[in-house]
Amino acid sequence: MKKYLLLLYDNVDTLQEMDPEEMQRLVQAHLQWTQKLAQAGHLQGGDGLEETGAYIKGKDALVTDGPFIETKEMIGGYYLLQAENLEQAVAIAKECPCHLWGGTTEVRPVMDYAPPA
Amino acid sequence: MPHPLNLPSAAPKFTPEHLFRETYGEVFSLLYRRYGAAHQQDIEDALQEAFYAALKVWPTKGLPEKPQAWLLRVTQNKLLNHLTRRAVHQTAVQQLEVEKDYFAPGDDETRDSQLQLLFACCHPQLSSSAQLIFSLKHLGGFGVEEIAQGLQQSKDAVYKSLQRSKKFFQHLSPDFIEIDILASPERLQNVLHVLYLLFNEGYDTTRGTSLLNQEICYEALRLTHLLDQRFAGKELPVRHLLSLLYFHLSRFETRVDGQGRFVPLARQDRAQWDRHLIRRGFHFLQDAFPAQVNPYYLQACIASLHAAAPSYPHTDWCAIKRLYDLLLQQKQNFVVALNRAIAVAECDGLEAGIALLLEMKEEASHYYLYHLALGDLYVRTQQTARAKACYQTALRLTSSPARQQIIQQKQEQLI
Numbered sequence: 001m002k003k004y005l006l007l008l009y010d011n012v013d014t015l016q017e018m019d020p021e022e023m024q025r026l027v028q029a030h031l032q033w034t035q036k037l038a039q040a041g042h043l044q045g046g047d048g049l050e051e052t053g054a055y056i057k058g059k060d061a062l063v064t065d066g067p068f069i070e071t072k073e074m075i076g077g078y079y080l081l082q083a084e085n086l087e088q089a090v091a092i093a094k095e096c097p098c099h100l101w102g103g104t105t106e107v108r109p110v111m112d113y114a115p116p117a
Numbered sequence: 118m119p120h121p122l123n124l125p126s127a128a129p130k131f132t133p134e135h136l137f138r139e140t141y142g143e144v145f146s147l148l149y150r151r152y153g154a155a156h157q158q159d160i161e162d163a164l165q166e167a168f169y170a171a172l173k174v175w176p177t178k179g180l181p182e183k184p185q186a187w188l189l190r191v192t193q194n195k196l197l198n199h200l201t202r203r204a205v206h207q208t209a210v211q212q213l214e215v216e217k218d219y220f221a222p223g224d225d226e227t228r229d230s231q232l233q234l235l236f237a238c239c240h241p242q243l244s245s246s247a248q249l250i251f252s253l254k255h256l257g258g259f260g261v262e263e264i265a266q267g268l269q270q271s272k273d274a275v276y277k278s279l280q281r282s283k284k285f286f287q288h289l290s291p292d293f294i295e296i297d298i299l300a301s302p303e304r305l306q307n308v309l310h311v312l313y314l315l316f317n318e319g320y321d322t323t324r325g326t327s328l329l330n331q332e333i334c335y336e337a338l339r340l341t342h343l344l345d346q347r348f349a350g351k352e353l354p355v356r357h358l359l360s361l362l363y364f365h366l367s368r369f370e371t372r373v374d375g376q377g378r379f380v381p382l383a384r385q386d387r388a389q390w391d392r393h394l395i396r397r398g399f400h401f402l403q404d405a406f407p408a409q410v411n412p413y414y415l416q417a418c419i420a421s422l423h424a425a426a427p428s429y430p431h432t433d434w435c436a437i438k439r440l441y442d443l444l445l446q447q448k449q450n451f452v453v454a455l456n457r458a459i460a461v462a463e464c465d466g467l468e469a470g471i472a473l474l475l476e477m478k479e480e481a482s483h484y485y486l487y488h489l490a491l492g493d494l495y496v497r498t499q500q501t502a503r504a505k506a507c508y509q510t511a512l513r514l515t516s517s518p519a520r521q522q523i524i525q526q527k528q529e530q531l532i
Contacts, residue, residue, distance in 0.1 A: 015169055015172075016165060018165075018168075018260070019138075019259065019260025019261075019262060019263055020137035020138045020140070020141040020168065020258045020259075020260065021135065021137060021138050021258075021259075021260065021263070022260070023137050023168045023169075023171075023172065024131060024135070024136060024137035024138070026172055027137075027168075027171055027172050027175055027176070028128070028130075028131065030172060030175070030176035031128040031129065031175060031176050031180065032128040033176070034124060034176040034177060035124050035125065035126075035127065035128040036128075038124045039126070043124075045177075046176075046177045047173075047177055048170065048172070048173020048174050048177070049173070051166075051169075076173060077173050077177075079177075
C-alpha cells in the first residue's frame with residue numbers, strides 16, 4: 001500500500017451562497033464518503049483548514065496575510081489516503097462529494113524511496 | 118484492518134432532519150437579539166462560516182454529540198472574530214470576553230428569541246410580503262433560492278426585499294425587538310396573520326406540492342406552536358390557528374394526483390386524509406370555545422366539518438353556510454363570499470347557489486375563481502353552453518400555467 005495526499009480545493013463562491021439545507025446535504029455526503037473510506041482502510045487521516053493564515057516568502061521570509069484567493073478556489077482541507085496505486089487513489093478522489101458542489105481535488109503520491117541496500 | 122481514524126461504523130443521520138435549517142433560525146435569533154440589528158451582516162457571515170467549518174471538521178472528526186450547540190459556539194466564535202477585527206462594537210467584544218465559556222441558552226431563551234424576532238419583523242410599516250420573506254430567511258433558515266422558488270418570485274426580488282428589511286430594522290430604536298409579547302394584542306394579530314399567510318404560501322397547490330412547499334407549511338406550524346407555548350395554551354386565537362393548520366395539513370397529499378394534477382375536495386380520497394393530524398386539529402379546537410368568535414376559529418370549525426364528513430355530499434353544508442355567514446361579518450372578503458355561495462348551493466340547492474353568484478357578478482367578475490365556481494354549478498345543472506363560456510372567461514383571467522391546467526381539465530371533461 002502506498003500513501004497519497006488528497007487536496008481539496010473548494011469553490012468559494014458556491015459555498016458562500018449555499019442554503020443551510022443544501023449545506024447539510026453536503027456535510028452528510030462527506031460523512032458518508034469518509035466513513036466508507038475508513039471502513040475500507042483507505043483513510044489514514046485528514047483535517048479541514050482555516051481560510052486565513054500567513055504566507056511567508058523569499059530569503060527575507062516576508063510575511064503576508066492570507067487568504068490568497070486570486071482564483072475562486074482555495075485549499076479547504078486534506079486527506080491522507082492509503083491505496084494500491086495512483087489509479088485507485090484517483091478512483092477514490094473522483095467520488096469525493098466536493099466535486100458535486102464545484103470543487104476540485106488533487107492527488108499527489110507521497111515520496112517513498114527505499115534506501116540503497 | 119482497523120482504520121486509524123476513529124469514525125463510527127455507519128455515517129450518522131442528522132436529527133432533527135433539518136438540523137442546519139433549524140439551527141440557522143435559532144442561532145440567528147439568539148445572536149440578533151443579543152448583538153442587535155446593526156450586526157446582522159456579521160451574524161449571517163458567521164453562520165455561513167460555521168456551516169463551512171462543520172463541513173470541514175465533522176467528516177474527519179465525526180458528528181459532535183450536540184451539533185446544534187457546536188454550531189452556536191462556532192458561530193459565536195466567528196462573530197467575535199468579525200467584531201474584533203473591525204473593532205466596531207467594543208461592548209459586544211467585552212461582553213463576549215467576560216463569557217469565556219460562551220452562553221449556552223436554555224430551550225426557553227432559544228424559543229423566546231425566535232418569537233421576539235417574529236414579533237419584531239411583523240412590523241406594521243413593513244409589507245406582508247417583506248415580513249414573510251424575512252421570517253422564512255431568518256427564522257425558517259430557508260435560502261434565497263428556496264424562498265424565490267416557494268413564493269414564485271425572482272431571486273433578485275427576494276434579495277432586494279431582504280436588504281430593504283435589514284436597513285429598515287437598522288433604523289429603528291435598538292430595543293425594537295424587545296416587544297412585550299404577552300401584552301401586545303395588536304402586534305399579535307399581525308403575527309397570526311403572517312403565520313396564516315406563510316402557511317398559505319406553502320399550501321397553494323398552483324405553486325406545486327414539492328417537499329419545499331410542505332416544509333414551508335411545517336415552518337408556519339412550528340412557529341405557531343412556539344407561540345402557543347409562550348402563552349401557555351391560554352391565547353385562544355393561537356390555538357384556533359393551530360387547529361386550522363392541522364386540518365389543512367391532513368389533506369396535503371390528497372390535493373394532487375399521481376400526475377401532479379389538482380384534485381378538488383369533492384374528489385379527494387378521504388381514506389388518505391391523515392387521521393393523526395385531524396385528531397390534532399380537533400384537539401386544539403376542543404376546550405377553546407371563544408367568548409368572541411375570530412376568523413381562525415370559524416375557519417377551523419368549517420375545516421372540522423369537512424374533516425368529519427364521510428363524503429362530499431354527506432357534509433353538513435348548512436352548518437358550513439352559517440359559519441361562512443359569521444365569517445363574512447368578520448371580514449368582507451371575496452374568497453369568503455365565494456365559498457359561502459358554494460355552501461349555499463350545497464345546502465339550499467344548486468339554483469340558489471347560481472342565483473347568489475350572479476348577484477355577486479359586479480364585484481367578482483374579474484376573478485378567475487368566480488367563473489370557475491359558476492361554471493361548475495352550470496355543469497351540474499346541465500347548462501353546458503353556459504359552463505363552457507364561464508370556463509373560457511376563467512382561462513382568460515389567469516396567467517398561471519398551473520391554474521390554466523385546472524381549468525383545461527374541466528373543459529376536457531365537458532366534451
